[in-house]
Amino acid sequence: MRIDRRGFLRVLGGTLALASRSRAAAAEPRAPEIHSATANRRFGAAGARRPRRSSRLPDFKDYPGAAPLALPRAWSGPQRALADAVASGAAAEGFSGAPIALVQLARLLHCANGVTGAYGEGEAAIALRAAPSAGALYAGELYVAAERVEGLAPGLYYYAVAPHALLRLREGAFEAAIARALERPRALAGAAACVLLTNVFARYTWRYANRGYRYALIDSGHIGENLRLAALSAGLGEALALRFHDDALAELLGIDGREEAVCALHALGVVQAGASAPAERRFAERQDLPGAALSQSEHLTERYHEATKLVPVGEGVAPPAAEAAPAPRLASGAGAPPGLPGRSVEDAIARRRSPLEGFRADPISAEALRFVAAAAHGHAALARAPDVDLYLVAHRVEGLPPGLHRFDAQRGELLPLRRGALAGDLVRACGGQEMAGQAAAAFVMAARFAPARTRLGDRRYRDQLVEAGAIGERVYLAAEALDLAARNLAAFRDDRLDALLGLDSRRAGAVHLTVIGRET
Ligand SMILES: Cc1cc2nc3c(=O)[nH]c(=O)nc-3n(C[C@H](O)[C@H](O)[C@H](O)COP(=O)(O)O)c2cc1C
Numbered sequence: 001m002r003i004d005r006r007g008f009l010r011v012l013g014g015t016l017a018l019a020s021r022s023r024a025a026a027a028e029p030r031a032p033e034i035h036s037a038t039a040n041r042r043f044g045a046a047g048a049r050r051p052r053r054s055s056r057l058p059d060f061k062d063y064p065g066a067a068p069l070a071l072p073r074a075w076s077g078p079q080r081a082l083a084d085a086v087a088s089g090a091a092a093e094g095f096s097g098a099p100i101a102l103v104q105l106a107r108l109l110h111c112a113n114g115v116t117g118a119y120g121e122g123e124a125a126i127a128l129r130a131a132p133s134a135g136a137l138y139a140g141e142l143y144v145a146a147e148r149v150e151g152l153a154p155g156l157y158y159y160a161v162a163p164h165a166l167l168r169l170r171e172g173a174f175e176a177a178i179a180r181a182l183e184r185p186r187a188l189a190g191a192a193a194c195v196l197l198t199n200v201f202a203r204y205t206w207r208y209a210n211r212g213y214r215y216a217l218i219d220s221g222h223i224g225e226n227l228r229l230a231a232l233s234a235g236l237g238e239a240l241a242l243r244f245h246d247d248a249l250a251e252l253l254g255i256d257g258r259e260e261a262v263c264a265l266h267a268l269g270v271v272q273a274g275a276s277a278p279a280e281r282r283f284a285e286r287q288d289l290p291g292a293a294l295s296q297s298e299h300l301t302e303r304y305h306e307a308t309k310l311v312p313v314g315e316g317v318a319p320p321a322a323e324a325a326p327a328p329r330l331a332s333g334a335g336a337p338p339g340l341p342g343r344s345v346e347d348a349i350a351r352r353r354s355p356l357e358g359f360r361a362d363p364i365s366a367e368a369l370r371f372v373a374a375a376a377h378g379h380a381a382l383a384r385a386p387d388v389d390l391y392l393v394a395h396r397v398e399g400l401p402p403g404l405h406r407f408d409a410q411r412g413e414l415l416p417l418r419r420g421a422l423a424g425d426l427v428r429a430c431g432g433q434e435m436a437g438q439a440a441a442a443f444v445m446a447a448r449f450a451p452a453r454t455r456l457g458d459r460r461y462r463d464q465l466v467e468a469g470a471i472g473e474r475v476y477l478a479a480e481a482l483d484l485a486a487r488n489l490a491a492f493r494d495d496r497l498d499a500l501l502g503l504d505s506r507r508a509g510a511v512h513l514t515v516i517g518r519e520t
Helices: 005-027 033-037 082-087 102-113 175-180 202-208 211-233 246-253 291-296 300-307 345-351 366-377 423-429 460-481 494-501
Strands: 068-070 115-119 126-129 140-146 155-160 165-171 193-200 237-241 260-269 388-394 403-408 413-419 441-448 485-488 508-517
Touching: 033 300, 082 211, 082 345, 082 366, 082 460, 102 140, 102 193, 102 211, 102 345, 140 211, 175 246, 193 202, 193 211, 193 246, 202 211, 211 237, 211 260, 211 300, 211 345, 211 460, 211 508, 246 260, 260 460, 345 460, 366 388, 366 441, 366 460, 388 460, 388 508, 423 494, 441 460, 441 494, 460 485, 460 508, 494 508
Parallel strands: none
Antiparallel strands: 068 165, 115 126, 140 155, 140 193, 155 165, 193 260, 237 260, 388 403, 388 441, 403 413, 441 508, 485 508
């Protein structure tokens, strides 16, 4: 084929224009692909699995041959008021090496994700858990690496939720193996036990398609926050790790890291006073797996999870030299408003339930809102991802005009953004879910996107989802502590909710939403 000079110049010009357009596009801010691919739009969530299953997957894993060790249920130890636990919540910097009692561990597991209720009757009844779960499909599982628990041989255990029992998977001490998989290996030295939170993603994705991935990570935030607050209430310390060598932990648990993966790790134990923050090393993100390996995976959420696994430096994309400094949050310090019951952490967890029938139309007090907001806001030292902003859509709060507000993280104050009734808009943004308008107020957690280093998205997005779930759990428990009720309404239309919040969806996006009010 001959190309004349004019034709050659045309082709060259076109190529250069394309290259400059794609350079410009690369420089433009945009949401990470994982966020867009898990958004609900007009026609539902992207990436439906095919073939779709017609029924839910089993809620529990089966380990035939593993003898169940029944856990004690009675508990008579110390309990702290929820407000107190939230306000005092700095993470443990070190553990003393002292053991904890089996009954303490049992209590923490129950508070994290044990059975606290039932929906329906007979064979069709669903056991409801301490933490909420999208559609009550419970993708989350708990494993325990027990090191110093009186009455429990060191080893790896699976927490069987229904019988409230531990199933031993492997015998032995695993502290050193887990430490090797952490960026802060000394963070768990001397801990009594580590609880590893995994998700069996398909329990959500068969129903919610790609959106189910978001829900799974958000769930880990809800469960982990219960665990953390229950540990503080029992006078123990807790340290969270979200950055770990994923495949090493998956191998330890005997899971594939793909269908089921570790999403968070909590070390628990007796706090060592005066310990200083343990030194860190940095892992890299796998990201640059050969393109073929990534594209072989059918589902974008799996590709994202695979690409954001941490691996030793040299085997992946190195983290940026300095991540943006976290915006400090103020300690909430909020006690229960006078005249309102201030429940303990355990009590709030035991009572927590999403209302089935909806919310009453009467308002909540400004003090109640302040209390819940302070709990949502949390403690300075705790933000798992400081780039999650908190918005409030007020419908019926005494003394607060209806409208949209944003929390100023530095000052710990509500900043009004827009006045006026937004109930109708919020119901539409929540795909017609009436509770969004019946509730007294809605908390919306929005992730700010740093300029994406990769097209799919960085690991940071996982942390943001976990953080959003933790905020949602504090909203639930604070509402419960005041005899109010909360419900997650995370099945929102992203474009509509972002527009309501006034977000530039290339730079930030709502990831979670929890409403509060008086239950009917
Ligand atoms: C990530 C997530 C998203 C949720 N989204 C919705 C929702 O859009 N609408 C709704 O009515 N409930 C939603 N829920 C609440 C669950 O349906 C509820 O937690 C579950 O039925 C268990 O009931 P419980 O909270 O009373 O234990 C959500 C929960 C989670 C964790």
